[in-house]
Amino acid sequence: MYWNGRESLREGIVELEKSAKDNYNKILTVYNYGTKENGQSLNPYMDKAIEKASINIQRHSMYFEHKEQINYIDDSYLLIGQAYFYKHEYHKSKRTFEYVMNKYKYNDIKYEAMLWLANSYNQLEKYKKARSTLDYLKNEMDKYPKDVPKNVTKQFPLIKADMFIRQEKFTQAIDFLVDAIYLRQDKKTDARVKFILGQIYQSEDELYRASDYYMLAIKRNPSYELAFNAAINLATCYDTRYEEGSKDIRKKLDKMLKEDKNLDFRDQIYYALADVAYKDAEDSLAIAYLRLSVATSVSNDFQKAESSIKLGKYFFEGKKYQLAQAYYDTAIQVLPEDYPDYKRIMANSEFLNELVDNLIVVQTQDSLQMLAAMSVEDRNAIIDKVIEDLKIQEEKEREEAEALAAMAENMPPDMRNPGQQMGGGPSQGKWYFYNPQAMSFGFSEFKKKWGNRKLEDNWFISNKLAAIDFLEDEQIAENDSLGGAADSTSMASNNPHNRAYYLDGLPLTEDKLDSSNVLVQDALYNLGTIYKDKFEDLPRSNESFETLVNRYPENSHLLQTYYQLYRSFSKMDSIDKAEYYKNLLVQQFPESDYAKLLLNPDYYKELEAEKNRAITLYNETYDHYTSGHYYTVYSNSNRALSTFEEPEEILAKFEYLRALSIGKIEVVDSLQAALEKLVIKYPDSEVKPLAQNILDYLTGPIDTTSTEEEPEETFDLSLYEFNPSSKQIFALVVDDSKVNVNALKVRISDFNEKFYSLENISITNILLNKISHFVMVGNFEDIESALNYFHAIMKNEYVFANISEGDYNGFVIAQENYPVFYKDKDVEKYLAFFREKYLENE
Known part of the structure; x- marks a missing residue:
């Protein structure tokens, strides 16, 4: 049993090595366990390992006199922990390794369990605990060196180096990586460690040492991808400080470009060539290489x-x-x-x-x-040339599309024969779209020719306005003359092969020209502001502002533009220019805050003092109101409203007190009129809701927000409770008229059998309402495991084959919230709760 479980674990690790991808643009970690999705894809292998190890323990374990009497029982526990680890279920692996450490203190397997425990902490990003565990292990290794298994001794510096690399403490990882090399790792690990050392030294600009390690990595004959990246990085370690020419490096990179096996790596080669060109001060060549890197x-x-x-x-x-x-x-x-x-x-x-x-x-x-502004003849000549160029472009793109289709048609039969495994998975790649080699080649060729194109009708036409069916012209001609004329006019204005299409957008009338000028004015002002505030490019900012002033001397942004130009030229120490725009501003806008500020640097200080006087008067007036001195309140409010121009919020409060005092000293109609004036004049003030409440009491609600947009729908989510420790259910609400629920349950069961065979997950369904079924999958012990299941199944194409996205909703729900949901039956409300509490907290 143990042997079968161990072999299943090894098979899973082999699959992980195939699927987990390294990002060579970043410093590699010592171990790459892939993404969570990679881990979940190993479930069939790892679940089998757990199952076999568990059976071995149940059938054969004999634990007495505080010691396990049967070999491989402790190894079975360790195997279970490792299987959880590769599934990315690190909390479970951590608990298993802790159990092994405590249960088998008399056995040298405890050292291996400590190492795996530290590794689990690394993956959980609990680096303090990882370091503490490794320090304890190191003390044990120093005390009892003969008891420590060789594989633990060899892996210890690797785990510790990995801990530092994951924290981006690269310098601290160096000594442990070097120690690992001296312990004679296997060839694959040795090459990876040397490559990582090369990356770290390169990041610290120690290019000579980096080059040494890259060459050592290549000599270990590693995987082609690692060897290729080592060669590329070796080229980028070219250092002009050592007076070494780049001729040989460029020659080697050019040779790599010509090799078919590097077809998908040309972007990296061009990037390396750009780096060499930069170092040789050939900026234009470097830019050309970078552009090729992006294009390829x-x-x-x-x-x-x-x-x-x-x-x-x-x-x-x-x-x-x-x-x-x-x-x-x-x-x-x-x-x-x-x-x-x-x-x-x-x-x-x-x-x-x-x-x-x-x-x-x-x-x-x-x-x-x-x-x-051109003559009709000149204008039509230019439009006709645009139409002619467009037709040539479309014809060229159609020919290329046909050639691509013909190339696919002429592919060898072994790339086109259909074949598919049950359950939606690819077969051995006989059909073109299930053949990775053919797909890779076709995708590369497509992107070279067409670039990134959105999947849609007439994808091969870059100008979608040109994607028009000209047969419609003939159909239009068959309509009655009056309707046909109207439709023909509309058709022509939407047809880029017709002059009317281009003439329709020209500012040929005075109103259209005015609208066009307003667009230019706004854009020029925006450009000046962006250059100044976001890019700190004052010359470009001034150019935009001055173009605006010169072209449109009466534009709506003139006041702000003068002030911006004054400030920009002041910063640039262009005193004459700054004074020029200051004088224009003061002369043309003497009553503006900008003019007052330019003439009186203390203007805003005085404005603040005025604001404080307003606040003081309001506090006094409010005290009079609470004391019942309504005539004084009315008098103070009138004085404030005629004296002060801001702050608006204080003025709104004065208006409110004035209205209330009127209600006390005059008739109710006067109170109503004063309050209606307030809610219209100060719609965003704090006192507006108070005034509105009184109006509603007096006359019923009045509409003061008819021009405002409809607010987004909000939900009262208080009926649901969020408890992270609750047991959870994965749920699907499906449209009963469009989804075969029984077939869906079968596919979910197949999914569970393949990826969650150890979880003993149940599937049930009930009718939610007249048109919807509620499918429940569970139970899950915690939110983390439920969300892992949610993400895995929602991405599975087999489970949702032939089901449209709008026909189902999936979510996770706590057991105690299920009866609440079933009673409420509002799916959108619960989805809002799910997104807020579950997904946003991930």
Whole structure:
């Protein structure tokens, strides 16, 4: 039994090594246990290992006189812990290893259990506990060196190095990695450790030592991917300080480019060539290589992001913002959230998008205005040329699409024959779409030719407006003359092959020209603000602001533009320019706050003092109101409202006290009129709801928010309780008219049998309402295991085969919340609770 379980564990590890991918753009960890999804995919192997080990323990364990009398029982417990570990169920593995340590203190297996316990803590990111466990193990190893198994001695420095690397304390990992090498690891581990040492030294700019370790890694004849990345990194360790030429390095990289086996790695090779060119001060060549790196990136999203960001930074620093935006936009499409400076990169991308959007507005409207100002003949000639170019482009793209389809049709039969395993999994790859080699080749060729295209009709046409069925023109002609004429006009204005399509957007009337100018004015002002506040590019900012002032001397942003120009030129020590715009502002807008501030630097201090006087008067007036001095309240409120212009919130409170005092000294109608004035004049004030309540009492509710948007639907979630320690159920609510519930239950059962065979999960269903069934899967001991199941099953294509997304909802629900939900039956309400309490807390 133990042997069978151990073999199943080993088979699972082999599968993990195939599926777990290393990111060579980052310093590798010593061990790669893959993602949580990788771990869950091993369930059939690891569950079998657990099952066999458990049976072995149950049938053969003989524990008496405080000692296990049967061999392999302790190994069976360790095997169970390891199986949980590879499934990414680290809390269970931790408890199992702790049990082995305590149960078998007399046995040398305790050392191996300690090592695995530390490794579990590493995966749980509990590094203090990992370090404490390793320190204790080291003391035990020093005390009883002869008792410690050799594999524990060899793995100890690896586990400790991994602990430091996962915390990004790379320097502290070096000594342990070197120790691991001296302990003669197996060839694969030795190569990986040397590669990691090369990465660490390269990150610290110790390029000579990094090169040594990369060469040592290559000499160990590792996997091709590691050897390739070692060669690439070796090239990027080229250091001009040692007066070594780059000719040989470039020659080697060029040779790698020509090798077919490196087809999917060209992005990394071009990146390395760019790095060498940068070091040789050949910036133009480096940019060309980086562009090729982005263009040839097929499957390595991290590399594509790396190359794109480097290009984006280069163009940004050179103030070529539109090019920078294009590459930042490319990067964020594939940028992982754990990428260094992720938030800053996303912010820069948003700023650049905002900038380019406004640049496009200016360029577009200027072009349209220029076209509108031409003679009819010249304008039509330009439009006709655009239409002709469009037709040529479409014809070329159609020909390429047909050629690609013909290439797929002419593929060898062994790449096209259909075949599929029961349960939705791929077969041995006979059909094209189940053949990884064919798919990889086809995907690479497609991306080389077409780039990234959205899956949709007429995908091969980049200008979707051109995707038009010209047969509709003939159909329109068959309609009656009046309707046909109207439809033809509409059709022409939506057809990019017709002049009307382009003429429709031209500002040929005075109203359209005015609207176009407003768009340009707003965009120029926005550009000046973005350049100044977000990019600190004052020359570009001033250029935009001055263009706005010169082109549109009476624009709606004139006051703010004068002030921005005054401040920018002051910062640049251009005193004459700053004074010029200051004088314009004061002369043209003498009553503005900006003018008062420029003429009186203490203006805002005085404004604050005025605000304090208003607050003091309000406090006095409120005291009079509570004392019943309503005429004094009325008088003070009138004085405040005529004297002060701000703050608005205090003025609203004065208005409220004034209304209440009127209610005490005049008739009710006067109170109502005063309150209605308040709610309209100060709709966002604190006292508006108080005033509205009195109005509702006097006259019934009045509509003061008719122009406001409908608020989003909110739910009262108080009927559900969130208890992380509760037992949980995975639930599906399905549309009974569109989903075969029995077939769905069978597929869920198949899924459970394959991936959760040890969990003894039950499946039941009941009618939720007239159109919906409620399918329940459980029970799960805690939220973590329930959410793991939720994520795994919701991504499984076999379970939800032929079921549309809108026909079901999946979620996790606590046992005590189930009867509440069943009684309430509001699925959307519970989904809001689930998203807030379960998913946002992950």
